[in-house]
């Protein structure tokens with residue numbers, strides 16, 4: 001143990017003990033303590049921090065130096081340096097300066113549980129090796145089924161590593177149910193009909209790629225235009241789908257969003273589900289961002305239409321604040337998942353369903369070895385209860401709305417939408433100068449860059465129909481209106497200095 005603390009790598013190699021040292025519980029406990037001290041400091045740090053941009057070249061050099069450890073430092077010294085480098089280059093999700101992205105400010109106990117997940121693996125696809133995550137899937141599914149009014153139906157839920165994978169899995173389920181021969185023969189047997197999916201023009205890129213991935217072809221995506229609130233416009237959707245149908249397109253899946261990535265818009269879910277019924281299409285909702293509103297009595301109504309979905313996913317690693325990636329994919333009719341991956345592998349699956357195989361998710365999800373990230377969610381639910389998530393979500397949504405109201409009182413700020421979640425897009429409009437559309441867009445971009453370079457705030461930008469906007473996502477419940485006011489002052493100062501160069 002003493003040796004481990006002070007010895008250089010060379011000495012350990014000489015003793016040929018590196019392997020046993022690495023697994024020595026005393027050494028591990030010692031390393032754990034060191035890391036814990038660093039994490040304590042990290043969580044205590046309340047300074048405003050944006051993002052620390054280091055060039056790939058610079059970072060590669062530092063990391064290479066740590067990899068090749070020619071300096072003869074002890075293991076603990078190098079671990080210290082590696083953890084410091086990790087912390088320094090990570091997004092500052094615990095800072096009130098972080099407002100850029102949908103990554104969580106993570107519930108700490110959920111993160112700590114990751115170590116338990118890793119040191120005592122329960123790979124989540126098959127019950128035999130991962131009994132607890134398979135049970136946790138069922139418990140969490142039942143909670144959500146109640147919010148949806150599905151509790152007495154034959155619903156199903158699997159967890160996946162991310163919404164990208166969940167969206168793909170849902171569309172494969174939709175396709176295989178609509179075209180029973182496609183899994184085996186590779187074609188839809190639809191004579192002159194062309195299998196097609198319909199998505200909103202603001203759909204996440206993981207949705208728009210699906211047609212390419214499953215071999216439908218990107219040309220067989222129907223893009224549904226948006227209304228002024230950037231939700232799918234039902235009136236135009238009806239016309240476009242009708243026309244496509246007449247032109248021989250077989251629309252087998254309509255995909256809506258509940259919480260678009262750009263502004264958090266929620267599509268008219270009930271109306272779209274009715275259109276799906278009309279075309280005998282599957283109705284999937286990408287609710288990665290706002291599906292978690294279901295846990296909140298205050299917010300549930302906003303996503304009430306999820307009850308009409310054939311399937312929908314939600315990202316617990318975004319708006320339920322657990323470590324990535326933890327996504328829940330729900331099916332209104334769990335039997336449909338029998339056709340998602342209709343393949344048998346004798347080394348893991350049984351020919352006949354029994355009490356155990358009915359319980360496990362392996363044949364319904366993409367992954368084989370799968371992190372049991374559902375346990376990160378389940379553990380928080382068990383310790384703090386549903387209301388805990390709701391309280392944090394309510395606060396984030398409230399702060400975002402207050403920020404929207406506040407920006408409207410300022411002369412030089414324009415809000416671009418009424419927020420439906422914790423995402424807000426806005427622009428800085430200088431009143432003293434008349435700028436062309438292009439210059440105004442360029443100004444927003446430069447403001448984002450300058451704010452980022454200052455290192456106090458981290459905000460993002462988004463393009464909405466050729467208009468560049470600044471974007472904030474409130475993920476940290478410690479962000480107050482003082483922080484928003486301070487941010488606007490920094491934006492104003494940044495804009496004024498940029499405008500001098502115009």
Ligand SMILES: *Cc1c(COP(=O)(O)O)cnc(C)c1O
Nearest residue numbers: 162163164204260261286288289
């Ligand atoms: C984040 C996001 C995704 C992608 O989810 P991952 O979990 O990052 O794979 C898909 N759709 C929407 C609406 C999102 O916000």
